[in-house]
Amino acid sequence: METVYLIVLGLLLIAGLLSIWRAGIGPTRFDRILAVNTFTSKSILFISVYLFATGHPEYLDIALLYALVNYVTSLALVNYLNRNPVSAND
Amino acid sequence: MTEILGSLLLLLGVLTVLVGGVGLFRFPDFFCRLHSASIVDTLGAGLVLLGMLVLSGSVVIAFKVAMIGALIFFLSPMTAHALARAALRSGMHRDKPGSGPSTGGMK
């Protein structure tokens, strides 16, 4: 079981690194936004799996908070994009 | 039995997430990347959370996992939808040589 968790966490980290790389290089702002969003959902998974792996699943509140924060920031972002229709170049 | 099932779901899900991540990293233009990052990622997250649902021993924890799953399931496609619209309105098209600008199935 430990090995499974280890593999899962490692792969999630690699996937997170790929998202961050995409957020860093762009090239358009929408790529960055997309990368941030996928990174957030990956960290939700990471933290949930980590809490299961270390035997503290009662702290899942944090992952829940991430998901809600993800919602609130996505909404702020969508609102921003709607208020300011911007060109894609960054 | 539940451990094996849960592990399988976890591994399958994380592999899907990784494939989505590679797609996000490697695909040539924004709409391709959106496709990979939103659809594949939602499936992968759902599988991982399903695995944890199987592994969770108590009702409270299962409920929290299910809540997280529901949030991701609704929010991730919604954000992708809003992003695609915003990108389309900003004048970004998926230009294919010879076929003109395609709107990728958006109305």
Add this chain to the structure above:
Amino acid sequence: MINVVADVGLLCLLLTVALAIVCTRSPLSLVLLSGIYSIALCTLFVILDAVDVAFTEAAVGAGISAILFFAVIRPEDEPVTAFSWPSSRAILLGLGVGVLLLAGTLDMPMYGDHLAPAHQHLALRFLGQSFEEIGIPNVVTSVLASYRGYDTLGEVVVIFTAGVAVLILQPDNKKGPAKPGDRDRFAPELMGNPVLKTVLLRMIPLVVLFGLYVQFHGDYGPGGGFQAGVILGAGVITYGLLSSATRLKRIISDKWVTLGMALGVLVYGLVGVAGLFLGANFLDYSVLGPTQTAGQHLGILLIELGVGLTVSCTMVSLYYCFKQGES
């Protein structure tokens, strides 16, 4: 093993994000990248077993600051210049400060060292006796609200002062109540879109409910007044984002918000003074109830309510102030 992999991996992620933040020029990317940074940082806090800190970081760093930043940045702020290396003097200064900071960490006790000074008397008292003295499972809440109630009062006053400072700085708002106009509608692009409307509107009660859960569950799990205040404030602001600040102001007027800011601090202070009148020290809640633990329970509940009220009202007030300058 799991700890090592998670630690090293997350630190690598943090380093990558920090480098990306240094290299980026556009405000939008900066806000996005700092959101990633916060999320990665609070995952690290969870791994270090600092669950309450992680909660705060997620709610404040990734949540409310992103909302407030999105409320103030504009596309025309985008700089036209590309990234350029700073001057060699700046790089040298940065490296020098970094080396000094690293040298400073050499004096600190190792992580988890049981001989560390903090673990000699304080931690023994808090971990060993707080449950008998306070009667609350979450030691962090006991320390924050009861043993260190004075510090927490100071923090609440700091937040209150910051809110008041922003209120003073905002442009003149004596224009009377805003007239219903075209700004006073649901944001048409958001609400005209059935997908967004269906998902977004139904999510607000969930955010508020989660905020209340964090507020009242803080005695037993991670959370407390500060985090709950931020989440509640975010929930209210969300409604403002979906409609408009004017519409939100008609539901919760800015007078009430300002009043709530002050009221929270007042509740906190009055609980302390009540202890004085019942014959104990300032902010000693033991005398508030029939038994010591009952009094502590009541006191902590009340001051957490005060904290939550002040923090949430300050967040909403900040949002109002930023929106005021726009119209």
